Amino acid sequence: MYTQSFNVPDGAGKTVPLAPSTEDPALQAAFDARIDADGRIEPQDWMPEAYRKTLVRQISQHAHSEIVGMLPEGNWISRAPSLKRKAILIAKVQDEGGHGLYLYSAAETLGTSRDQMLEGLHSGRAKYSSIFNYPTLTWADVGVIGWLVDGAAIMNQVPLCRCSYGPYARAMVRVCKEESFHQRQGYEALLVMMQGTAEQREMVQDAVNRWWWKCLAMFGPPDADSPNSAQGMRWGIKRVSNDELRQKFVDATVPQARVLGVTLPDPDLKWNEERQHYDYGQIDWNEFWETVNGNGPCNKERLATRVKAHNEGQWVRDAALAYAEKQKARSIKEAA
Numbered sequence: 001m002y003t004q005s006f007n008v009p010d011g012a013g014k015t016v017p018l019a020p021s022t023e024d025p026a027l028q029a030a031f032d033a034r035i036d037a038d039g040r041i042e043p044q045d046w047m048p049e050a051y052r053k054t055l056v057r058q059i060s061q062h063a064h065s066e067i068v069g070m071l072p073e074g075n076w077i078s079r080a081p082s083l084k085r086k087a088i089l090i091a092k093v094q095d096e097g098g099h100g101l102y103l104y105s106a107a108e109t110l111g112t113s114r115d116q117m118l119e120g121l122h123s124g125r126a127k128y129s130s131i132f133n134y135p136t137l138t139w140a141d142v143g144v145i146g147w148l149v150d151g152a153a154i155m156n157q158v159p160l161c162r163c164s165y166g167p168y169a170r171a172m173v174r175v176c177k178e179e180s181f182h183q184r185q186g187y188e189a190l191l192v193m194m195q196g197t198a199e200q201r202e203m204v205q206d207a208v209n210r211w212w213w214k215c216l217a218m219f220g221p222p223d224a225d226s227p228n229s230a231q232g233m234r235w236g237i238k239r240v241s242n243d244e245l246r247q248k249f250v251d252a253t254v255p256q257a258r259v260l261g262v263t264l265p266d267p268d269l270k271w272n273e274e275r276q277h278y279d280y281g282q283i284d285w286n287e288f289w290e291t292v293n294g295n296g297p298c299n300k301e302r303l304a305t306r307v308k309a310h311n312e313g314q315w316v317r318d319a320a321l322a323y324a325e326k327q328k329a330r331s332i333k334e335a336a
């Protein structure tokens, strides 16, 4: 449904002037030329501090989202309805953990330590995706997360495979392949439920009703209210704007909903012949900002669970460090 070939022109970002810089003009000029030529920036390359800071912000938020994103579905591993569904769900949740680890590694190449990033998350200062602050009430939620949440994540992440920062772009290639499997397993689980009993079909519709608008908000605020977009696009970090991605997601999802046999809960959702896109209704941005700012239904619970898991894993980190020290001492002794 979504593939690596999803491609869009880079468009309007290029018209925004580069941010004024107080950095070395020759280094700055070389950086600008590489960005303009659509080249890649690598960890050892000189880069403006603002570019570095933006990348650390976005990549660490993305990593936190993957790790916190394990929780709503992880809740269902012990309650999956069959061995097959349990195996698929375990693999998916484990993949999300892996995505978090690639992303923390990519952010570390910018000179910020994992401890610093985790401290930001655990203290509540760092953001992570709004979508993971909602509860998963029934098994249908797991299917809907695969179909819609992973679907929205792929739509946003495929253009990031062409991000100007090499380590982030390369991490995204593998992440997108895995997210594609996640999306398909969710859709397939829902197709099976929709062929089941009336009660199962109602469960799917109810989950779609609860998740649809939250998924549209995942793409971030409207372009006009997005403080980071213009510069992010000018730097080739973001390739497609929040609103454009949201529209692509709506256009791709409407036919999928039709095949599934569910109704998307938006009376204003209509094909617009002139625009050649679906029109859709108003997103509740107040609710979005409340959730982003820590007051969604599950923010406190999600953070507390993460902090507890981190603390309970201290012995593993201690053991790994002690083992590494022992290995190091042994290799020094052998070399002597």
Ligand code: FAQ
Residues within 6 Å of the ligand: 057, 058, 061, 062, 063, 065, 066, 069, 070, 096, 127, 128, 129, 130, 131, 145, 149, 150, 153, 156, 217, 218, 219, 220, 221, 225, 226, 227, 228, 229, 232, 238, 242, 292
């Ligand atoms: N939630 O100026 P913009 C996944 C913040 S991974 C919370 O537009 P930007 C996999 C934004 O950070 C999902 N905060 O910002 C999975 C900024 O705040 P700041 C995560 C949000 O960076 C699936 C402020 O609002 N994906 O789902 C959100 O240019 C299933 C102003 O916004 C990524 O992180 C939000 N939804 O664009 C796992 C992809 N939206 O930092 C488990 C990479 C915006 O200035 C199960 N990130 N904000 O204080 C991006 O593409 C971008 O960072 C955007 C935001 C598009 C998210």
